[in-house]
Amino acid sequence: MSDYKEKFEKMRVAGKLASKTLDMLTDYIKPGVSTDRIDKVAYEFIKDNGGYSAPLFYRGFEKSLCTSLNHVVCHGIPSERILEDGDAVNVDITAVVDNYYGDTSRMYEIGNVSVKAKNLIEATYDSLMRAVKILKPGKKLGDIGYEIQSYVESKGYAVVRDFCGHGISNVFHEPPNILHYGSKNTGKELTPGMTFTIEPMINYGKFDTKVLNDGWTAVTKDKSLSAQFEHTVGITEDSYEIFTESGKGYTRPPYN
Ligand code: MF3
Ligand code: CO
Ligand code: CO
Secondary structure (H helix, E strand, C coil), rough: HHHHHHHHHHHHHHHHHHHHHHHHHCCCCCCEHHHHHHHHHHCCCCHHHHCEEECCCEEEEEECCCEEECCCEECCCCCCCCCCCCCCCEEEEEEEEEEEEEEEEEEEECCCCCHHHHHHHHHHHHHHHHHHHCCCCCCCCCHHHHHHHHHHHHCCCCCCCCCCCEEEECCEEEEEEEECCCCCCCECCCCCCCCCEEEEEEEEECCCCEECCCCCCCCEEECEEEEEEEEEECCCCEEEEEECCCCCCCCCCCCC
16 A cells, blocks of 8 residues: 555656646736747746656657647647637646656637637546546556547547557656547556556547657647647545646636
């Protein structure tokens, strides 16, 4: 029982800094601001709070976080692109503190977004939380995928297959892969002490993706809208803990 207590304590600290960074960014993620500016502000905030941005120089990635707009599924690279009214953007933060990682992302609505985008964002958030709420020892990885897939497909959306959640602790990405689709009662069993992310990417159209020539930016092949939320979680003796919950109670937009 106590063998993962120290690990959880460190996951809590890293997760808290990642979610606090997203809370803080809420004031910056507005029309007229470049994604590079968001990157800079987050980099400084994480550094000032005793952490480091894990994406920076990770496998050649040159920014501190990912900003994925509209039909970008994930791994969007901050740039001079200015956020405009109607954009839906995912900001994905991974903070390292004392060698442990906290990985979390949220969607932000820039000005007024379409009802279509709002509905996709809401369903994506709800799919993540439905999966989180079933977590406990004895459940299986397939149960996580089933919760997400059955929910979003009932609304006519598609689950991205090309990217998944992952184990995370004192390593950024480690086994097991956490698929966001699957069948009940299949796959590896959850056990106390496991720590991983759940980060469903849900598309308005088809699930197919492709990576742009920059080697990172993943987009929907059919250019349809995509949304994502991510939490880092741990399995306890009889339940779960979310390491990346907002201290301000921010869940999904609107944040206020
Ligand atoms: N934070 C992303 C994840 O959820 C990984 C980003 S890696 C990067 O796993 F290099 F693209 F930043
Ligand atoms: Co992740
Ligand atoms: Co992430």
